[in-house]
Amino acid sequence: MREGWLESVRMKSTNHPSNNIANTIHPNSAGNPLPGQSAAPKTGKWGPKPSLPPGIRTTAREFVNPVDYQHPHDSMARFAKLLALRYDANRTRHAYYRHLRLIHQYFNCDPAGITEAQLRDYFLFVKLKKHWKPKTIRQTVAATRMFFVDLLGHTDWTLFSQIRAKDHDTLPAVLTRRQVHDLLRHIRLRRYRTPLKLIYCCGLRLSECLGLTIHDILGKENKLMIRGSKGHKDRVLPLPTAMWRELQRYWTFHRHPVLIFPNVGRGVNNPESLAARMHRATCPMPHSSLQRLLVIARKELNIPAASVHSLRHSFATHLLEAGAHLHTIQKLLGHKQITSTMVYLHLTHQSTQDALRLMDELCRSLPR
DSSP: OOTTSSTTOOOOOSOOGGGGSSSOSOTTSTTOOOTTOOOOOOOTTTOSOOOOOTTOOSSSSOOOOGGGSOOSSHHHHHHHHHHHHHOSOHHHHHHHHHHHHHHHHHHTSOGGGOOHHHHHHHHHIIIIISOOOHHHHHHHHHHHHIIIIIITOOTTOOHHHHOOOOOOOOOOOOOOHHHHHHHHHHOOOHHHHHHHHHHHHHTOOHHHHHTOBGGGEETTTTEEEEOSOTTSOOEEEEOOHHHHHHHHHHHHHHOOSSBSSBOOOSSOOSHHHHHHHHHHOSSBOOHHHHHHHHHHHHHHTTOSSOOHHHHHHHHHHHHHHTTOOHHHHHHHHTOSSHHHHGGGGGTOHHHHHHHHHHHHHHHHTSOO
């Protein structure tokens, strides 16, 4: 975070709930480090990722390393150590370990003693009875292959090469610009409407939006820094000036030392109490708060299908309709493969209208 974020949002009154709390201004401001925190050294344009004050996190949930779990069997403890060696993210380790735990619970025995025939029956069960989605089945295949082949050495098992789980060609739900406008206007509380607006204006994932800190916004340069996103990747996005101004007003209300969207918590909802709770928050706003409010709003507006992620899909589709290049949208969304971005070609209203106009011309030229 650089200077400029707080230049126009300094406290103008002395009765703000956070005024009695020391060191509440920008952590990187000269002479104002957080308690127990020295000014972060800068290397390069962005510098290292700023350290967080003790007790504050930027994720809705802290995933524990499976190595620290209580393992019912030694083979599961060995699998947790293998995951720790192979993957960096605790969320990935947790997801893979969870699939092994489900197999353990299904058979009620040590997973190391399961035969190939039993594992085949398990995959038939989750596919035909539980109706798991292809992505979940593929993840289960990856986790079980790592356990049974890489860890236990069952290289002769052919089951894993037999399983096919292809994604269904379904198109995501996309809103029109009018629907986005009506949906956001229907969210009456600014503390919920502002993060939803940011998701739409910048095409963010929900976790990316709620995990933002004051270090991630360069208002004077109209840039937004997304750190440690999907695949542990960083990216820089353009930030509209109007959105930057709204984020300034939003932060001025609670003045949290780090978080842009701190958890509101429970209690009295007068402005003073609300600002004080947000200022003391140790984690960002929970995902379920925005998800629930948006579902309620779209039902009241009779919009058939929409979620928070639909705002990201709508952002990409509306940019494509306005003439943005597909590779530009890929970069903004943080897609690794261009094929992930190409799905929006099927959703653009403009391309559909152009095709319809051409089809009309072809039909008119045919003999009656």
